[in-house]
Each structure stands twice: as C-alpha cells, then as structure tokens.
Amino acid sequence: MVSNLCYVLALLAYVHIRATIEATPTTEPRKDLKIVCPYHLNTWYAPDSRDYLPEVIDESQCTHIVYSDRIRYTDLAANRSLHDGKKLFYDRVPEFRKKGINVSISFFKFNGYEFAKILGNSPENRTDFVDKLVGFMEQNQFNGFDLFWGCRSCAKEHYRNVTHDEYFMDLVRQLAEKFKPRGWFLSTFVSIGEGVVHNGFDIRKLSEYVDWMTYHPIDSPENSTALIAPLYFYPGDVQPESTVNFSVNYFLERGVAPHKLVLGVSSRAQQYKLQYVDKNGLNAPADQQFSEYFYEICEKVAKNEQWTVVHDPDRRIGTYAYFDEKWISYNDVEDVQNKAEYIKQNNLGGGSISSLNYDDFEGRCGCGKSPLLRALAQSLRNDGAAKMENCT
Numbered sequence: 001m002v003s004n005l006c007y008v009l010a011l012l013a014y015v016h017i018r019a020t021i022e023a024t025p026t027t028e029p030r031k032d033l034k035i036v037c038p039y040h041l042n043t044w045y046a047p048d049s050r051d052y053l054p055e056v057i058d059e060s061q062c063t064h065i066v067y068s069d070r071i072r073y074t075d076l077a078a079n080r081s082l083h084d085g086k087k088l089f090y091d092r093v094p095e096f097r098k099k100g101i102n103v104s105i106s107f108f109k110f111n112g113y114e115f116a117k118i119l120g121n122s123p124e125n126r127t128d129f130v131d132k133l134v135g136f137m138e139q140n141q142f143n144g145f146d147l148f149w150g151c152r153s154c155a156k157e158h159y160r161n162v163t164h165d166e167y168f169m170d171l172v173r174q175l176a177e178k179f180k181p182r183g184w185f186l187s188t189f190v191s192i193g194e195g196v197v198h199n200g201f202d203i204r205k206l207s208e209y210v211d212w213m214t215y216h217p218i219d220s221p222e223n224s225t226a227l228i229a230p231l232y233f234y235p236g237d238v239q240p241e242s243t244v245n246f247s248v249n250y251f252l253e254r255g256v257a258p259h260k261l262v263l264g265v266s267s268r269a270q271q272y273k274l275q276y277v278d279k280n281g282l283n284a285p286a287d288q289q290f291s292e293y294f295y296e297i298c299e300k301v302a303k304n305e306q307w308t309v310v311h312d313p314d315r316r317i318g319t320y321a322y323f324d325e326k327w328i329s330y331n332d333v334e335d336v337q338n339k340a341e342y343i344k345q346n347n348l349g350g351g352s353i354s355s356l357n358y359d360d361f362e363g364r365c366g367c368g369k370s371p372l373l374r375a376l377a378q379s380l381r382n383d384g385a386a387k388m389e390n391c392t
C-alpha cells in the first residue's frame, strides 16, 4: 500500500486538475447512470427470515438487478439443482425483463479461487463453462452475468499467482465474446487490496471487457472501531486506503475509464464491542466485530434515545453510533446522498446498494421503504423531488 500511496501522491496534481474541469454539477434529470440492485438469495436456506424474499426488490428504482445465488461451478457443470426451490425466485426474472429491467445472475460461491482451482490450465474447460452459463441464462432469461472476483476466506497466494490471473482474463474474454452478439451485460464485483486487485493485476484490461465494475470497500480492522468505506480521508484516519476516494483513484490511475466504475454503498452495519465504554470514538480499541444490517440498526438508533449518533459536520465520512459497550458504523440516507454526489462529480458509471436485502425494505425506521436505495436513485436521477430526509 505504501507504494500505492506514493503513486497517488505523484498523480495528485493531475487528478486535481481533471476533477476541477469535470466537476460541472447539473440538476438536469439524468437517465444515463446505472442503479445496480444486488439481491442475495443466500438466506434462502433460512426460510423464516424476511429479508430473502424477492419483495425486497423495489424494481422501479433499478436499472439493473443482480441475482446473487449460491450456485457452485459443480452445480452448473452437472446442470443440477438449479431449480429446486429457486423456481419461485427465478420466475420473477421474465417479469422484470418484460418491464425493460436488466437482470444479471451472479454466483457468489464461484470466485477467483474456484476459477483457478477447477477450470485449471484448460481453455476447453473455460469454453465449456461459458457454454453452460449461456444455456443457463437463456433458459432463465437473465441478460447479464456478474462475476464475483473476491473471496475473504481464500488463501492469498491463489490471487497473487500471475498464471491464475491469465486464466481469469481468458475466461472474461470468452464471456465477453459470447455476450456481445446477444447484447448481454458482463460485469464484475471487485475490491482493491492485495487479495484481489493486487499490483500486478491488469485491471484496465478487465475493465475493457466488462460493461461495469462494482467496487466494494476493503475490510475494516477487527480490533478497533472503524467506518464502512468513509468517502474521504479525515484527520486521525489509520486506514487511508479504505476511503472511497482512494479506491476510485486507484482504479482511475490504472487506466479504468470512470464510467466503468459503479460505486457500491454497503447496507450492512458494522458492530463492535468496545473494550472501554468511555473510549467510544473512531479507532477505539474493540474486542469483536460482527455484521448487522441497516434495517436492524436504523430501528435501534432511530427509536432508542440511549444511542448517541455521530455525524461528521463536514460529511467527509459516514455515521457511527454508540451505546454502552456497543459501537456501530453504517451509511445512512445522507451518507448515500453524499456518495451519489461523488459519483456525479467524478463521472462514474453509477451506484449500487449492496445489497437490497439489508436496506430497510419494510420501512420500519421512519424514512419510508428501502430508503438507501431510494436516496441513491433520487440523487443519481436528479428527479427534482424534495430531497429525502435522514431518519437516523
């Protein structure tokens, strides 16, 4: 990361000039920006949870829906179990398509590690995979594929192997060749950091094959309180590479065209258990980190006065709240609006709420249904309506 930092510094002047020229704010209605709506079917196996039903999708806000399913390569290869229980969910796809909405499929269990391991050094294996995927998409009427290129739990050496990068790029090339004549979308979900888009990885080449790349923030430290993808550096920041602005510039400096980047805004919340109740700011020592959802925490924070909510007055960073030994960081409506402004100012391709399942899709917190998604869509579209109010 140190060398990356130097690189950023060397290009500061250039980026600054470009940003100044391109930042021409407009309030005209816009239809060109992508609003990518990932919908996770991973909770399918917990049928008592409400957040897995396709009702979480407010399709009127989306230009592209991404079904993220737990299918594995081996299922696809064997044409096995693709419909068991999922029929209900896949039946919606043709309905969305009739309304003109684009629907991609993504296999979140099928990541870079599996490309390397299963497809191996065999162009034929890759061709076979692509053919099976095309058959699957035709059958279910998906018109896009979102390639998940990241894996938290996989050993890092699998990503750093340049040979595996070549296999991966060949797969992407083959996918792009098959998709173009069909008018289908190819996209990918990426994150910076040595695990995924490491220094040797040709991210520019990847960006040329795909229609868009959704950028996902890097992981936060587990032992001290941290925000989820703060927009900008702020004094005292111990992880400058976790800012959105850093990552976006990392991609741009490596030759990625800004319109290929879709900024992912997390609808997860990050909860910590504080070590000392009175040390409740940023970078405070913490014992544990676990994931919660915006719809869970917004209710707590909005309806329970014991929580103290902290917003940066300059809105460089997102929101956090604490109560007793509990400390939570998250993106609220205003944070999403700020990120949407950043998308427009930097001429990015659009934005995404990752994922719809964790937004307040039932409207329990006082901001209406799916407030994060609606705030994003409203700002990106410049729809002229009164700006949505924050509720946390």
Ligand SMILES: *[C@@H]1O[C@H](CO)[C@@H](O)[C@H](O)[C@H]1NC(C)=O
Pocket: 008, 012, 015, 016, 232, 233, 245, 246, 249
């Ligand atoms: C965003 O990053 C660019 C490039 O590193 C830098 O020039 C700019 O000052 C940053 N913006 C803020 C507000 O930190």
Ligand SMILES: *[C@@H]1O[C@H](CO)[C@@H](O)[C@H](O)[C@H]1NC(C)=O
Pocket: 062, 063, 064, 099, 100, 101, 102
């Ligand atoms: C589907 O994608 C195409 C190409 O990006 C776009 O023109 C169209 O408006 C999208 N559909 C919707 C409902 O936004």
Ligand SMILES: *[C@@H]1O[C@H](CO)[C@@H](O)[C@H](O)[C@H]1NC(C)=O
Pocket: 079, 135
């Ligand atoms: C896969 O299974 C589906 C449904 O059972 C069937 O319609 C399709 O033809 C099969 N595809 C292949 C390549 O065998």
Ligand SMILES: *[C@@H]1O[C@H](CO)[C@@H](O)[C@H](O)[C@H]1NC(C)=O
Pocket: 118, 119, 120, 121, 122, 125
């Ligand atoms: C091709 O795929 C098969 C099935 O996954 C695997 O056993 C084989 O090793 C692969 N071929 C190469 C050359 O890696």
Ligand SMILES: *[C@@H]1O[C@H](CO)[C@@H](O)[C@H](O)[C@H]1NC(C)=O
Pocket: 121, 161, 162, 163, 164
């Ligand atoms: C990289 O991957 C290839 C193919 O799997 C393997 O033959 C080679 O030993 C790996 N290189 C390293 C340095 O691990």
Ligand SMILES: *[C@@H]1O[C@H](CO)[C@@H](O)[C@H](O)[C@H]1NC(C)=O
Pocket: 221, 223, 224, 283, 284, 285, 286
């Ligand atoms: C957290 O862990 C990192 C590396 O493991 C260490 O550098 C850092 O000082 C730790 N922070 C706290 C607050 O303990």
